[in-house]
Amino acid sequence: MYQLTIVGTSSSQLPVAILGGGITGLAAAHRLARQGRAFRLFDAAPRLGGSIRSDRSGEWLLEAGPNSLQLTPALAALCTELDLRPLVASPAAKNRYLVRGGQVLAAPTSPLRFVKTPLFSARAKIRLFGDLFLRPRQRPTDISLAEFTTDHFGREVVDYGLRAFVAGVYAGDAGQLSARLSFPSLWAAERSHGSIIRGMIAAAKAKKARGEPRGPTSLISFADGLEALPRALTAQLPPGSVELQARVTALVPDSGPAKIWTVQWTGPDQLEHRESFSAVILALPTSALAALPIGAAGASGERPLAGLKAVPYPPVSSLFLGYAREQVAHPLDGFGMLIPPIEKRDVLGVLFNSTLFPGRAPADHVALTVMTGGALRPEMAHLDDTALLARVSDELGNLLGVRGAPVFMRRTVWPQAIPQYNLGYERFLDQITGVEAAYPGLLIGGHVRDGIAVPQCLAAGEKLAARALA
Numbered sequence: 001m002y003q004l005t006i007v008g009t010s011s012s013q014l015p016v017a018i019l020g021g022g023i024t025g026l027a028a029a030h031r032l033a034r035q036g037r038a039f040r041l042f043d044a045a046p047r048l049g050g051s052i053r054s055d056r057s058g059e060w061l062l063e064a065g066p067n068s069l070q071l072t073p074a075l076a077a078l079c080t081e082l083d084l085r086p087l088v089a090s091p092a093a094k095n096r097y098l099v100r101g102g103q104v105l106a107a108p109t110s111p112l113r114f115v116k117t118p119l120f121s122a123r124a125k126i127r128l129f130g131d132l133f134l135r136p137r138q139r140p141t142d143i144s145l146a147e148f149t150t151d152h153f154g155r156e157v158v159d160y161g162l163r164a165f166v167a168g169v170y171a172g173d174a175g176q177l178s179a180r181l182s183f184p185s186l187w188a189a190e191r192s193h194g195s196i197i198r199g200m201i202a203a204a205k206a207k208k209a210r211g212e213p214r215g216p217t218s219l220i221s222f223a224d225g226l227e228a229l230p231r232a233l234t235a236q237l238p239p240g241s242v243e244l245q246a247r248v249t250a251l252v253p254d255s256g257p258a259k260i261w262t263v264q265w266t267g268p269d270q271l272e273h274r275e276s277f278s279a280v281i282l283a284l285p286t287s288a289l290a291a292l293p294i295g296a297a298g299a300s301g302e303r304p305l306a307g308l309k310a311v312p313y314p315p316v317s318s319l320f321l322g323y324a325r326e327q328v329a330h331p332l333d334g335f336g337m338l339i340p341p342i343e344k345r346d347v348l349g350v351l352f353n354s355t356l357f358p359g360r361a362p363a364d365h366v367a368l369t370v371m372t373g374g375a376l377r378p379e380m381a382h383l384d385d386t387a388l389l390a391r392v393s394d395e396l397g398n399l400l401g402v403r404g405a406p407v408f409m410r411r412t413v414w415p416q417a418i419p420q421y422n423l424g425y426e427r428f429l430d431q432i433t434g435v436e437a438a439y440p441g442l443l444i445g446g447h448v449r450d451g452i453a454v455p456q457c458l459a460a461g462e463k464l465a466a467r468a469l470a
């Protein structure tokens, strides 16, 4: 049965459709609402926020997806707009630990500490400073991030530093990731300065000249967890603008000059609906983009983004564990611990949640989040809870002196966690650009195209809204 909703007659009077209510779609919706432009937001899930999800259980507060965000100037401005107070990571979380030879060692945070650290050999330290003497360079082709950074800093620093960071933070494999697409700022630094270190110093000076604070950007969350951000964005949306548990079955462009799009969708009531829009924003993961019928033939028609099914999207398991303080020997005086793949351990990294932000664990208890899986060890994300806990407990016992069973445990498995901008990813970006060119009014963005960090997705949502308004 169809329910037909006719919302207007000419394209400019029609609302904008947004598919996907993760942070990208919500940012687009927020900007459209602020500009007084009508829209309708469709999400397949029963809640908005996508990968950002905070759960409270008694006095434990855990993140299923991202745990902290970089407080960029745009995010700071959005927080002010939403009347949200960011919670800056505690100074007690200043250390970043890395594992080498089974030892948990603090990563150096200053040139002097770098010279003194036992993390790298004297030879590796001398080799790293070779970067300072490199000349600007235009590479004819993209190369892997591991190869690119080895050219600058040498193999040892890459094996024990960068590879750990990429595995723990991006769930990725530095040997596969595209240097140009995954770290465009490093690629640009090489082009402009030759040396990445000199390029970064220049970028810090430019930041200061723009009046932005020098030094690394603060990491933040909120008192009730990161989901406070999508909740605050949702609270500002006009009534009736959101459809949850909505399954979009086809996007049909009008063949006439008016450029009207018809969105066919089914709600939880199983009724089929058709609504008309001036433009359609797609802020979806690749699996959903690939499955979307787009074109005059409706639901039985072609899926022009089907090629995106091949985007590598490894699984990640996020295991939140609570312990009584005396069960953990390590002081947990840091952000967390990353484990380089060369160490051949079962864990990608461990976040020290109760050090990072207050209110994550009851008094006299600590909270840790253990990440497993990723591009290099996908099978570790799919172990059952008992097997995973046994493997993780061994690692935590050896590395952090954790004794006994956790007093609290919650696990989230992301079967497709983070898209990997691997070498050759341009072919997926080209498909997206090609489909946008073939279907005017179709606007695609988010973590598939614009960067995977939440602030990048927020910027993507803003850009999508601006394009829909143009």
Ligand SMILES: Cc1cc2nc3c(=O)[nH]c(=O)nc-3n(C[C@H](O)[C@H](O)[C@H](O)COP(=O)(O)OP(=O)(O)OC[C@H]3O[C@@H](n4cnc5c(N)ncnc54)[C@H](O)[C@@H]3O)c2cc1C
Pocket: 019, 020, 021, 022, 023, 024, 025, 042, 043, 044, 045, 047, 048, 049, 050, 051, 052, 064, 065, 066, 067, 068, 069, 070, 246, 247, 248, 283, 284, 285, 288, 316, 318, 414, 417, 418, 445, 446, 447, 448, 451, 452, 453, 454, 455, 457
């Ligand atoms: C475990 C993990 C840890 C992370 N850690 C960090 C971190 O510490 N810092 C950081 O900055 N970033 C982190 N990220 C990355 C970041 O969270 C994501 O890249 C970002 O949230 C993606 O936002 P998005 O809106 O583009 O997509 P998503 O959040 O994936 O949202 C897509 C939305 O589309 C909906 N949808 C799916 N299919 C359909 C369909 N057919 N029709 C309609 N709707 C549909 C989904 O329900 C979802 O709401 C992490 C991600 C994960 C998974």
